Amino acid sequence: MFELDVLECPVCRGPMKIIAEITEPKVIKQFLATMDLPTEMPEVDRARPPPQLDFDWPEDVEGPVPAAPPFDGP
Numbered sequence: 001m002f003e004l005d006v007l008e009c010p011v012c013r014g015p016m017k018i019i020a021e022i023t024e025p026k027v028i029k030q031f032l033a034t035m036d037l038p039t040e041m042p043e044v045d046r047a048r049p050p051p052q053l054d055f056d057w058p059e060d061v062e063g064p065v066p067a068a069p070p071f072d073g074p
């Protein structure tokens, strides 16, 4: 299930048909370059660190403060 129907024109919603299937990476790069589109993969951002599990309580808070689990960094 796709959000985009590749067989429907996004402008007039008329039917479209597949005229070619390009699977060769070298040809895909040439095709994209001809259309002035990026030919390299975008750089992937680093994964975010795990969310903070506990609040940093001030010293004068009464009651036990659960210790945060050890975190070895990303």
Ligand SMILES: [Zn+2]
Binding pocket: 009, 010, 011, 012, 013, 014
């Ligand atoms: Zn159209």
